[in-house]
Amino acid sequence: MKLKRTVLGPILVVLFAIVSGGWLLQQGVENRQSTADERVLNEILSRIARDYVDRYDSEELYEKAIQGFLKELGDPHTNFLSAAEYNDLRVSTTGEYGGLGIQIAERDGWITILAPMPGTPAERAGLLSGDRIVEVEGQSTEGWSDSNAVDVLRGPIGTNVNIKIARAGVAEPIPFQLTREEIHVNAVRTSYLVEPTIGYSRLDVFSETATSELRSAITRMKSEGMKSMILDLRSNPGGLLDQGVSVSELFLNRGMPIVETRARNPRDSYTFRASGTEQFPGMPIVVLVNEYSASAAEIVAGALQDHDRALVIGTTSFGKGSVQTLFPLSGGNYLKMTTGRWYTPVGRSIQKSADQERQAAEVAAGTSADSVQREAYRTDSGRVVYGGGGIVPDLTIQADTLTAVEREFFVAASRAGSRYTDAVYQFAVQYAKAHPELSINFPVTGEMDQGLFNALRAANVDVTWEQFQGARRIVDREVALEIARARWGQEGMMQRSNLDDNAVSTAVDLLRQAPDQQALFTAAQQRSASR
Numbered sequence: 001m002k003l004k005r006t007v008l009g010p011i012l013v014v015l016f017a018i019v020s021g022g023w024l025l026q027q028g029v030e031n032r033q034s035t036a037d038e039r040v041l042n043e044i045l046s047r048i049a050r051d052y053v054d055r056y057d058s059e060e061l062y063e064k065a066i067q068g069f070l071k072e073l074g075d076p077h078t079n080f081l082s083a084a085e086y087n088d089l090r091v092s093t094t095g096e097y098g099g100l101g102i103q104i105a106e107r108d109g110w111i112t113i114l115a116p117m118p119g120t121p122a123e124r125a126g127l128l129s130g131d132r133i134v135e136v137e138g139q140s141t142e143g144w145s146d147s148n149a150v151d152v153l154r155g156p157i158g159t160n161v162n163i164k165i166a167r168a169g170v171a172e173p174i175p176f177q178l179t180r181e182e183i184h185v186n187a188v189r190t191s192y193l194v195e196p197t198i199g200y201s202r203l204d205v206f207s208e209t210a211t212s213e214l215r216s217a218i219t220r221m222k223s224e225g226m227k228s229m230i231l232d233l234r235s236n237p238g239g240l241l242d243q244g245v246s247v248s249e250l251f252l253n254r255g256m257p258i259v260e261t262r263a264r265n266p267r268d269s270y271t272f273r274a275s276g277t278e279q280f281p282g283m284p285i286v287v288l289v290n291e292y293s294a295s296a297a298e299i300v301a302g303a304l305q306d307h308d309r310a311l312v313i314g315t316t317s318f319g320k321g322s323v324q325t326l327f328p329l330s331g332g333n334y335l336k337m338t339t340g341r342w343y344t345p346v347g348r349s350i351q352k353s354a355d356q357e358r359q360a361a362e363v364a365a366g367t368s369a370d371s372v373q374r375e376a377y378r379t380d381s382g383r384v385v386y387g388g389g390g391i392v393p394d395l396t397i398q399a400d401t402l403t404a405v406e407r408e409f410f411v412a413a414s415r416a417g418s419r420y421t422d423a424v425y426q427f428a429v430q431y432a433k434a435h436p437e438l439s440i441n442f443p444v445t446g447e448m449d450q451g452l453f454n455a456l457r458a459a460n461v462d463v464t465w466e467q468f469q470g471a472r473r474i475v476d477r478e479v480a481l482e483i484a485r486a487r488w489g490q491e492g493m494m495q496r497s498n499l500d501d502n503a504v505s506t507a508v509d510l511l512r513q514a515p516d517q518q519a520l521f522t523a524a525q526q527r528s529a530s531r
Helices: 029-051 058-071 083-092 121-125 146-153 210-223 241-249 296-306 354-364 404-414 418-434 446-458 465-470 472-499 502-512 517-529
Strands: 079-081 096-099 102-107 110-116 132-136 160-166 174-179 181-184 188-195 198-203 228-232 257-263 270-273 285-289 311-314 322-328 334-343 376-378 384-386
Touching (some): 058 079, 079 083, 079 146, 083 146, 083 334, 102 146, 110 121, 121 174, 121 418, 132 146, 146 160, 174 418, 188 502, 198 210, 198 502, 210 241, 241 257, 241 296, 296 311, 311 502, 311 517, 404 465, 404 472, 446 465, 465 472, 502 517
Parallel strands (some): 198 228, 285 311
Antiparallel strands (some): 096 181, 102 110, 110 132, 132 160, 160 174, 322 334, 376 384
16 A cells, blocks of 8 residues: 555645534535535435335444445545554554565556565465456455455464455466465565676565665665666555655755645645755666556656656556545544645656556557557656656566467466465475575576476376476576575575566666766667667
8 A cells, every 4th residue: 555654745634524424524605515415415324224125224324325435536545444444554554464465456446466575475375466356255356445455355363365366368266375474574675786886676665664775775785896776666566655755865966856746726735855965876777667666666766767867667657646645533433535646856647547547457468559648758857758647667678478378378377376386386495405506597407397397287287298398488487486585585586587587687788888877878768779
């Protein structure tokens, strides 16, 4: 959930209260009109409570009325939160809770996984960015809000939750049973030198410690010889607004705008600016984003792009650019309401419209081409960047797509749910233990493939040898990552992953050519023109 913790700047708080079934709105004529509306609403609720064929008490009816009119706003981020739901939301920003380890958002009417967090039940089970949670404990999730999903998916540590996942290319929902664990959110997953002078840092989430963790990682890498860096924000679902601002401040000078929140009343709009001196001046930076980079991640990418402080590479980001504010209600309840939208320093709206979200989903599914009309803007130095929802990269690097043969294997393996990922994991652990001499770039041999195939068959994963052979590119990559994780931990797995990552390799190649940020932009333009 992407939510600022406090009301920042001169945003006026309008309290909504529920008193005898009525809503306290504006004064004057609007207030007189609301009196008649309240009377009609109370008459309807009273009649349903007394005579409807099924019994509902008043509390249930009022909650349904609240949920109904909030849903009619068409904004999945405006929700009524019970006291328990508010506590779940608060816990999610402190770093530890009992859950599955997934970042979610409502998209196109369904709860969608933005990213499984490293080392969590969700990641180990094989849940993927873009998977839709279509069922929880036998109940359809269609139309659920983020808060509804959080309330059900979190729970006591050690308890199980049964879900079904809809995955692109797989005809039937995939069942998973996951056991809730205590989740601790580390903001920086890994940080290391890709080459002697090029650093890489992956920022997974904007939790309370994001800025301090990233600052420490960069400082350490600079002491090891880093002169330029890659900041990986791919599949970062966002987090706390103040952390998005403070991470941006690491790379910007005092007074430079970072993000503007525009409310309905212009007097309530506010621009967040860098409050100190840039901490890493002159260091060329590449920022990586993808379609699951959202919220605070988009604030950082947009601010650094607009101020020519970083080259942005990847695919257009998620487009979650609305501001939510918490308003306390009676009984310990809260209203989480959209009160504004975020704009980058040059005035680009981060928020995708509903039509743009549908278009993005169709493009991702391969059912249409990207036809979004985007307005051109100018950065501080005059470079052209584009609006239209999300952060559009300076250089587009598409993720690898599956071939028809690979998709056939992927669909067959996905039907087995967690049996497939469990078998790969167990094989990898055993292999890593038996081969302590491995280096990070170890090859995946034919003998390893045969051993993994036997393990899959023993686990009742219904794939043929022909399917397995046709998908060796992705199978070998997956088992290599699991072996690396078993041998060297999370950071080792990321280092292995980056060896075959097109976006990372492109960033490294460009940084090799670039003694400064302007040279980096020039190298990227030349590469784009040569395509």
